[in-house]
Structures are given as C-alpha cells and as structure tokens.
Amino acid sequence: MHHTQQTSHDTPRRPSVLHIFKIYYPDLFGGTLTVIRDICASLKDAFASAVLVCSQSAEKRQIVVNDVPVERVRSFGNLLSLPAAPTYPWRLWRKIAEHDLLALHAPFPLADLVFAFGFGRKRPLVVHWHADIVTHAGLRWFIEPLMRRTLRQAKAIIVSDHVLVDNTPLLREFEDKCHVVPFGIDTSGYDWPKIEAHHVNDRGRLVLACGRLVPYKGFDVLIRAAAAHDFELWIIGEGVERPRLAQLIEELGLSERVRLLGSVNDCERIKLMCLADVFVMPSLTNAETFGLVQLEAMAAGRPVVNTALDTAVPRVARHGLEAITVPPGDAGKLGEAIDTLIRDPERRRQMGFAARTRALSRYSATAFRQGMETVYRDAVTAPSEQRTMNVEPPPATAWFDSIRIAATLAWSDMRHRYVRSLLGPFWMSLQMAIVVAVLGSVIGQMSNADVLSRLPMLALSMTAWTFLNSVVLDATTALQNSASLIRDRALPPVIFLLQCTFRQALFALHNACVPLLLWLVLSPHDFSHGLAALPGLLLFVVCTFALSLVLGAMATRYRDLKPIIESTLMLAFLASPVIWSSDMISHRSTVMRLNPLTHLFAVWREPLTGSPIDPVSIAYVLVALALLIGASLLTLVHLRKAAFWI
Amino acid sequence: MVSISLRNVCLDYPLYGAYDYSLKRRLLGRLIREPAEMRIIRAVDDVTIEAETGARIGLAGPNGSGKSTLLRLIAGVYPPSSGGIAIQGNVVPLLGLNAGVNLDFVAEDNIALLLRISGRKPTRTMIDEIWAFTELETRMQRLPLRMFSSGMLMRVLFATATAFPADILLLDEWLSVVDEHFAEKAEERLLNLVSQAAIVIIASHDQPLLRRICTSVINLDHGRIASIVTVEPPATHAFQLREQRA
Incomplete structure (x- = not known):
C-alpha cells in the first residue's frame, strides 16, 4: 500500500x-x-x-x-x-x-x-x-x-x-x-447504507449490543430484560462470560430471539449497527468510562439505551436527547426503555438523527487527532525533568566511596568505646558471657540435656542475635543522629545505615570471643563444619542489613515505628529457637515454624552442628531475602528524600 | 569542564508536623477519611542559574529566603520537585562546620576523621599543616576537643574544612563564627580557597563580603530570584596581587 x-x-x-x-x-x-x-x-x-x-x-x-x-x-x-x-x-x-x-x-x-x-x-x-x-x-x-x-x-x-x-x-x-480529549469517530464509514426511514428494520424490533463478554458489561441484565419483552437481541463480542451467558439464554428459553454473534469485523459491525433499531449499552460499573461503541452506534444513527454511571457514558448519549438512561443493573427498567423505543418508530427516528448529529459535531475524528497531537507534542517538547546528576556520578566509585566512609565511621565508633574505657566493647562481651552462663544454667534446669556441650552454640546464637537486634535498633535512629552530615556535607543517607551494620559487626567480633573460648574448651575441634556454615552466615548478615535499611528508613519517616519494631523483634526472638535448639522441643510449634528468624538462624546453625539444612529453611530465607532486596531498592529510591525527614 | 546548570528548579519543602511523623495517625486518618493535609512550602521557586568555570556567585536575602536550601539543592541533599539540575565537577558543600565531629576524640583524630569523610587519606604532614594554621600549641593536638573553647574549636574545624581545594565550593554563612584576630587570617584563607575553586557559591548576609568575593550577587526573596547584580571587579585586583606574590 x-x-x-x-x-x-x-x-x-x-x-x-x-x-x-x-x-x-x-x-x-x-x-x-x-x-x-x-x-x-x-x-x-x-x-x-x-x-x-x-x-x-x-x-x-x-x-x-x-x-x-x-x-x-x-x-x-x-x-x-x-x-x-x-x-x-x-x-x-x-x-x-x-x-x-x-x-x-x-x-x-x-x-x-x-x-x-x-x-x-x-x-x-x-x-x-x-x-x-x-x-x-x-x-x-x-x-x-x-x-x-x-x-x-x-x-x-x-x-x-x-x-x-x-x-x-x-x-x-x-x-x-x-x-x-473526547474520543472521536470517523463517520465516513457509517454512510452506508443511507439512513432513511424505509431502511429501518421492518419488524422494528432488532436490539443490538456490543462489547467484550465480561461481567461489568452487564449483558446478563440485558438478557434478563429480553425475557420479559418481545424483541430480538444480538450481542457482538467474545469473552470469558460466554458460557455463562449461553447457559442463561438456554435457561430462559430465549435461543430463538437472543444470539451471541461472537467477534465480528469492523465492516460487519457497522453494517449491523446500521441495521439495528436500538443500541443498548447495559454496563454496570464505572469501569465503563466512555463507551466508544455507543458513539459508533450514534454515528450509525441509532438511538441508545445506556446506564446512569458516574462516567462519561450518560454524557455522550444524553437522556431524552440521544438516549434513554436507566439505572445500572435494573433489568426491569432496561426492558421498559427498550420497549418504549421499539414501540415508537418516530421517537427512534428523532433520537437516531440527534445521535448522528452529535457524533458528527461533537466527537469528530479531526478534533480527536488535533487534541492528541497537541498533548503529545507538548509532552515531547516540554523540558525533560532531568534529575540531579551529581547524586549518581559514575555509580561504581560512588558506591565504593559510600562503603569506605561507612567503614571509617564504624571504625571510629568502635574506637570511641575504647576512648571511654580501657575494655571498650569487651564490656559488652563480658555482659554477654554472664547472660550465657545464666541462661545455660536455667536451660540445664529445664531439660536434662548436656548443658556444657550446648554452651558454645548458645553463646554464638546470642552473639548473632545481639548483632541483628542492635543493627536494626541502631538503624532506626541512625539518620536522625547523623542529620548534620546528611544536610551539611551532603553525604548519602545510606552510608549511615551501612555504618550500623559495620559497627555492630565489629562489636560482634568482640563478642565472638565468648563462643570461641567456650568452643575451644568444650567441643571437639572440627573446622569443616565452620566452613559449611559460612554461606548461611553470609545470608544472615545480608538479610540483617537489608532489614535495617528498610526499617531504618521507615522509622525515620514514621517516628512511632521504633517502639513497634523493638517489641516485634523481642517477640520474634522469644518465638524462635535462638536460646533453644530445635531438638530440645520435640516438634516445633507453628509460630516457631512461621517465624522467619527461626530459618534465618537455621541456615547457619544446622551446618555448624553437622546436620543438613532443612530445604524449607533455605527456601524461606531466600524468599525473605528476595522480598527484602525488593524493599531495599524501593527504600533506596525513597532515601533521596531522607533530608526532609530528619 | 566544571559547570552548574539549574533550569526552572522548584523545591516543595514538606513541613512535617508532630502528627505527620506518625504512621498510626496516618493510617487512622485514612480510615476515618480525614484528609491528610501536608503543609508544603515552596522553598525554591523557579530558579534558573547557569555558572561556568570562574563564576563566584553570592546569594543574599533575608532569613528564610531560601539561600541555604538552594545550596543544599545544588549539593544534592534535596531532590528538586521539578526542573533540571546538571552539575559537572565535584561539589564540596561546607554548610555547617561541626558536622561529623566527635568531641570525645583528640583533635588530631578528629581532623583525620573529617578528612576521611571528605574522601582523603590523612597523612602526618596534612595534619601538621592544618594544625599550623590554627596557631594552637602542638601539644593540644593530643587533647580531646571537649576541652577546647568554642573559639579554638572553630579554628580547628575551619582549618580542616578549608584545607583542600574543590571544583565547586558551596559555602554558607560561617565566617562570622571566628574571633576577630582569626577572622582576618580566615578570610585570607577563604579567599585563597575561593581563588582555587572553579565555581564558588556563597550565601551570606554580609553584603561587603559578597561584593569583595563575588562576580555576581543573586538576591533571593521567598525562594524566587528577586534580582541579579553583577559586581564590577575590585575583587579580582586582590587575586592578581596574590598571584604575583606566589
């Protein structure tokens, strides 16, 4: 062509x-x-x-x-x-x-x-x-x-x-x-056949509807309306509702008068529209915003029956002028309206003429084209809102810089502890040793199991838990505490969330001396298990960081989240086998199995004890990680606005 | 090539009240269909600035006219609500002096930390040079900053912040913070720093200072550019003198 x-x-x-x-x-x-x-x-x-x-x-x-x-x-x-x-x-x-x-x-x-x-x-x-x-x-x-x-x-x-x-x-x-920009219609195709009085169907009772066969189009209402009156109804269109509608037609005994024509090409559809006496659009919900088919019917000079939706539908074909508008979903009123038109050829002719005039004058294809072209052109030529380029220069180096600064800050935080006391973070390790000793003796009372052999794992679990808990809690206040660096030195906020993970990792290394000592004293030394636990441990750390990123940003935006996060973490801790090991309780409770913390610990604790990891735990952790990474990416986008929150 | 280009930049600054920080309140408000009205002020309104290498731009205007916000916008602290920002060159914002300071640390550690934050690896000579500028006794390097008087603290921070040149320098009013004797020396150092930077944007109430340093002064009012005054260059005279000496 x-x-x-x-x-x-x-x-x-x-x-x-x-x-x-x-x-x-x-x-x-x-x-x-x-x-x-x-x-x-x-x-x-x-x-x-x-x-x-x-x-x-x-x-x-x-x-x-x-x-x-x-x-x-x-x-x-x-x-x-x-x-x-x-x-x-x-x-x-x-x-x-x-x-x-x-x-x-x-x-x-x-x-x-x-x-x-x-x-x-x-x-x-x-x-x-x-x-x-x-x-x-x-x-x-x-x-x-x-x-x-x-x-x-x-x-x-x-x-x-x-x-x-x-x-x-x-x-x-x-x-x-x-x-x-009202839709427009090219009316030239509708000039055939000439719209003249004698062309109107002699039987004067052909009703046409057109649309995808989906629930909101309301064709079931139309079929019910047909049952109470004596007109012929053809429905053009295809869709998931077809079997249901066919069954309905069967049940009502309307197979003689009601036909589902299926998909019909444009030329054929226009011909049918010109043939019909009344066009009906029985749509039920505001999903029908305009009703292009009713405009086509109008171009073909057909009177319309439509429904009183809150959209453009009753405004394209107006009640009393080009259409009769009935309440949506009301089969009785719909049937009556159609019947009124069927019985009154003169009114049909007047409405059809009015409809065609409106389609030609108000909804012309030219106006539509010009309207669209103007909008498109303005959109293309409008100055594109380039976002700040200085935030993301070559991203790789920027990320590296961020990580380096976060590490520097974390290192200085750790040194700060040593400035205040000679023992520095080891004070906390000491505290943890006491907690482990007390817990160990309590557990020893509760179960007959060999307490001493459990102590290294208990201490290690407590170290890991302390790490996760402190990272998340630190993150909730990190941005506020670093407000001046964010606002006055323009450092990216993510640095300070990263800083929390780094800092607590350094503290965790201090704390790790407790389980290490216990392990050296109490357990047979087998390094291969430790190596097997490394991937799980890495997952644990990455999940912790992602969690702190998301919760840290949210808690900065919404200050009332912090106490909720605190209590939720504590609950998750109590409902997880951090202090218990899984075999201490014969079958785990549902809460414990649903608790993500359980699985987050399982992926590195199980290999450490030499037992295989439950695939459910791996799947659980990987899904959690995927979700957290998704949430983190979203958070990173939002963190651009963090300076407004602090 | 260093340049700053702001085209029709606007910034809507959300003012969070006590309730706006509450998630519970927000969710409840949605349930009972209370319209969540967020107060927003237009802190920067349709600002267009083009600056090339050599530009020294002063921002003047009453308090709350958007000087600092505009600097932060250029620094990338706030994302613009609309308009375009394109910046080439590395931006060094020196908007508040005491950002990142830890008063428990001794002075030299703080200097090292501040240098690291701005992306430099501190060396002994760097720290000694900075210290020499403060005119404080050498043994004070080993004292925690907590023990310094506020004037001495400002000297240390000023010396550290201005130690290295930058492509684009963003300065907010902080010359006034140092004591009188030091002020003269500080201004000289600042001028030196300014002369090395490709682009300088300085926000200040001090009109004479702006006139000495800047090539053009932008008067802001309620976030809009009220007027742009081009300064005839007595300022360059001082630069030439220094260059001849050097």
Whole structure:
C-alpha cells in the first residue's frame, strides 16, 4: 500500500511513541484497543507508533497490525484481570530507551510497577486514563500508590470527559495535568447504507449490543430484560462470560430471539449497527468510562439505551436527547426503555438523527487527532525533568566511596568505646558471657540435656542475635543522629545505615570471643563444619542489613515505628529457637515454624552442628531475602528524600 | 569542564508536623477519611542559574529566603520537585562546620576523621599543616576537643574544612563564627580557597563580603530570584596581587 513509499521521503525524523497496554489486536477487539489503533493511525504523519502488549498465543512475538509494529510478550493466563507476563516489566524497561514518548493506557498495574521503581523517568510519559480500577477494588490499597507514582511522573493525563476527573479522587490530585480529549469517530464509514426511514428494520424490533463478554458489561441484565419483552437481541463480542451467558439464554428459553454473534469485523459491525433499531449499552460499573461503541452506534444513527454511571457514558448519549438512561443493573427498567423505543418508530427516528448529529459535531475524528497531537507534542517538547546528576556520578566509585566512609565511621565508633574505657566493647562481651552462663544454667534446669556441650552454640546464637537486634535498633535512629552530615556535607543517607551494620559487626567480633573460648574448651575441634556454615552466615548478615535499611528508613519517616519494631523483634526472638535448639522441643510449634528468624538462624546453625539444612529453611530465607532486596531498592529510591525527614 | 546548570528548579519543602511523623495517625486518618493535609512550602521557586568555570556567585536575602536550601539543592541533599539540575565537577558543600565531629576524640583524630569523610587519606604532614594554621600549641593536638573553647574549636574545624581545594565550593554563612584576630587570617584563607575553586557559591548576609568575593550577587526573596547584580571587579585586583606574590 502507499504508506510504504511514504517512509522514504519522511523529512525530519518523526518522534516515536510507545503505546503500553495489556493486550492488542488480533487477540481481542474492544473500545480501548480501538482508541489505541485510532491514535496510531491518525497521528501516523506526526509520530511513529509502536505497541508493547502481552499475548497468550504462542505465535510470533513481533507482528505488524495496520502498519504499526506490535511486540507481544508471552503471558500465561490472567490473574485478577492482569496478564501473568513475568517478562513484561523487563521488556518494557528495555523498550523505554528506544522511544521519545511513552503512552501508558491505564489502568495497567504491571506497567505502573516499572514506573514506580523509577525506570523510564528520563522519557516523557503521557497517561491515557481509560478507567479506574473497579473490578478488583480490594487491591486498591496496593495499586493506588503505584498509580499515584506513575501519574506524578506523567507529563499529561488524557481523559475522555471532564466528569472522570471530578469523580476520581486520584485524578483530582493531578487536575492541572489532566487534558480532556473526547474520543472521536470517523463517520465516513457509517454512510452506508443511507439512513432513511424505509431502511429501518421492518419488524422494528432488532436490539443490538456490543462489547467484550465480561461481567461489568452487564449483558446478563440485558438478557434478563429480553425475557420479559418481545424483541430480538444480538450481542457482538467474545469473552470469558460466554458460557455463562449461553447457559442463561438456554435457561430462559430465549435461543430463538437472543444470539451471541461472537467477534465480528469492523465492516460487519457497522453494517449491523446500521441495521439495528436500538443500541443498548447495559454496563454496570464505572469501569465503563466512555463507551466508544455507543458513539459508533450514534454515528450509525441509532438511538441508545445506556446506564446512569458516574462516567462519561450518560454524557455522550444524553437522556431524552440521544438516549434513554436507566439505572445500572435494573433489568426491569432496561426492558421498559427498550420497549418504549421499539414501540415508537418516530421517537427512534428523532433520537437516531440527534445521535448522528452529535457524533458528527461533537466527537469528530479531526478534533480527536488535533487534541492528541497537541498533548503529545507538548509532552515531547516540554523540558525533560532531568534529575540531579551529581547524586549518581559514575555509580561504581560512588558506591565504593559510600562503603569506605561507612567503614571509617564504624571504625571510629568502635574506637570511641575504647576512648571511654580501657575494655571498650569487651564490656559488652563480658555482659554477654554472664547472660550465657545464666541462661545455660536455667536451660540445664529445664531439660536434662548436656548443658556444657550446648554452651558454645548458645553463646554464638546470642552473639548473632545481639548483632541483628542492635543493627536494626541502631538503624532506626541512625539518620536522625547523623542529620548534620546528611544536610551539611551532603553525604548519602545510606552510608549511615551501612555504618550500623559495620559497627555492630565489629562489636560482634568482640563478642565472638565468648563462643570461641567456650568452643575451644568444650567441643571437639572440627573446622569443616565452620566452613559449611559460612554461606548461611553470609545470608544472615545480608538479610540483617537489608532489614535495617528498610526499617531504618521507615522509622525515620514514621517516628512511632521504633517502639513497634523493638517489641516485634523481642517477640520474634522469644518465638524462635535462638536460646533453644530445635531438638530440645520435640516438634516445633507453628509460630516457631512461621517465624522467619527461626530459618534465618537455621541456615547457619544446622551446618555448624553437622546436620543438613532443612530445604524449607533455605527456601524461606531466600524468599525473605528476595522480598527484602525488593524493599531495599524501593527504600533506596525513597532515601533521596531522607533530608526532609530528619 | 566544571559547570552548574539549574533550569526552572522548584523545591516543595514538606513541613512535617508532630502528627505527620506518625504512621498510626496516618493510617487512622485514612480510615476515618480525614484528609491528610501536608503543609508544603515552596522553598525554591523557579530558579534558573547557569555558572561556568570562574563564576563566584553570592546569594543574599533575608532569613528564610531560601539561600541555604538552594545550596543544599545544588549539593544534592534535596531532590528538586521539578526542573533540571546538571552539575559537572565535584561539589564540596561546607554548610555547617561541626558536622561529623566527635568531641570525645583528640583533635588530631578528629581532623583525620573529617578528612576521611571528605574522601582523603590523612597523612602526618596534612595534619601538621592544618594544625599550623590554627596557631594552637602542638601539644593540644593530643587533647580531646571537649576541652577546647568554642573559639579554638572553630579554628580547628575551619582549618580542616578549608584545607583542600574543590571544583565547586558551596559555602554558607560561617565566617562570622571566628574571633576577630582569626577572622582576618580566615578570610585570607577563604579567599585563597575561593581563588582555587572553579565555581564558588556563597550565601551570606554580609553584603561587603559578597561584593569583595563575588562576580555576581543573586538576591533571593521567598525562594524566587528577586534580582541579579553583577559586581564590577575590585575583587579580582586582590587575586592578581596574590598571584604575583606566589
């Protein structure tokens, strides 16, 4: 086709736009997809579009749809309305760099996740707000912060009607960024067949509905409404609800009059719209924000029956003018409204005419194209908000510097102890020796086991516990105590959290002389076990640091967390086998098994005693570590703001 | 190539009240749908500064006009709310003198620690040179800083902070802290330091000082740039004299 030649004489390079959504043609047909396709098509002279979506089909990853390259990331089904595509965030991150503008079609939390971690910050982002999250509203508390971060990063937010901004609290926070660009429709395709009185179906009772067969579209309500009245109902669309709807039709005995047509191509759909007498959009929830299909029906000159949602739906086709609006989910009222129109050809004709006029004048494709182009252009040309570059020069050396300064500070902290007393940190070791002696004798009273052989392990466990406990507790106040270095010398806050781990590690080395002495005196000397315990011990230290990083930052932001952290740590300690060894209690309690501390100790204590590690413990610790690392990365992003908190 | 470029930089400074530090309060507030209003002041408002090698910029303005905040923004302490910051060269912020000081340590250990914090490996000669500048007795090097008078402490800290040149030097009002005799010597050292740095930004109430040192003075008011005054160079005269002597 002639587009291929066009590329050769493209004068300046067109900026490229990456459309980010969960699904695209040919896997599905639907309103949002039509919008994306129309944007790609209508802006093709000004922008080079590309699409990144998920797909469950195992076919080609790279396809071309209407001259637009589409990359489809493999998805393994749907989880809570989201494609389970583990590699999507990674692909998105890779693709971000290749494009000049990112267009996210929200809601799509999988992409929010990428933006929440701060990726793609250097590229201008435009969010198309198609709908709020309605279906799985229970997940809001988790998704909303992510969406807020995305919106904060966005240069512009595009909505189809201003009512969405008014009714969505999240959007109201960003009202100044919102641009209203009503969807437009190219009405030229709808001129066939001519809209004339005699073309209206002679039987005068064909009702059409169109949409994905998903619960919020409310087709079950429509089918129930059909049962009470005498009209023919055709439903265009495909989706997960199909078996249920088919069963419902069967049960109500409507197989004669109600048909599920499945997916239908554009040309066919327009023909059907021109054939129908009434178009119905029975949507139930605010997930339906605009209803592009009702606009198509209007362009075809059909009267509409829609529902009174808090979105643009009843504002595109207005009650009494182009539509009859009924309460959502009310089969009785819906049936009556359809019946009213079926029985009154003159009203149908008037409404249909009004509808077509409105579609032509108010929702023209030209206005839509111009609106989109303006927003996109402004987003691309707006000065990009480059973040401070001085915070992250060559990152490797910066990290190394941070670690070195943290080590210096930790070393000086330790020397400080020696300044105050000759014994320095050994005072604490002495104290710990006493604790171990007392505990050992108490345990000896409680169980008949050989106390002396347990003492080295008890002392070592206490050393490790003291390390973990003090690192976390120190971290909760570390940033406040170093406020002047952070604010006046611009040292990165993470240094002072690292300092806690280093300092307590030095103290732990002092304390370790207690278990070491006990071991030398009381146990047979076997070094191989010690070597086997090293990987576990490393995991323990890394987990401790990650935990202190996360909790330290949070406790600085929220001061009331410190006592909670203190008491939780104490509880975790008591409910873990730190002072007991696992075989002292014949079967471990559930609490003890669920306690992460149990496993964090098990991964190095078991090899030290020569027994194999329980795989559950390893899995438990690795999962905890993965979570902690994720949380740490998020914390590191937030730590940029630490200077505000102290 | 050393440069600072701030383009339309804004900083919204969140003012945390006692309740804003409480997670419980915040969660409760969300439950009972109490709007969590966070007070925010615009501490830096649409500031654009371009500085190349050789720039000496003075920041003037009344208390709370955003001088220190702007310096901290350049130092990277606060992330900007909007706008762009691009900095080339290593930034040495000297905003508070007593950051990182441990009063229990003896003076020389403190000097060594401060040097390490600013990324240098202290040597005996370095410490001796710094000490020579303080004009304090050598045996005091072995005394804990706790025993120093505040004036003596300031000498030590000043000498340490100004011991090494930097690409970009950010200075906040702290010449006034030293006693009169030392002030003269301190200013000379400061001028020397300033002359070695590629870019200097100095915040001060002391207009004559700014006029002596700076090539341009930016007057701030409520975080905005109220006016920029270019200073005609009597200041360079002093530099030339020193260069000839050296």
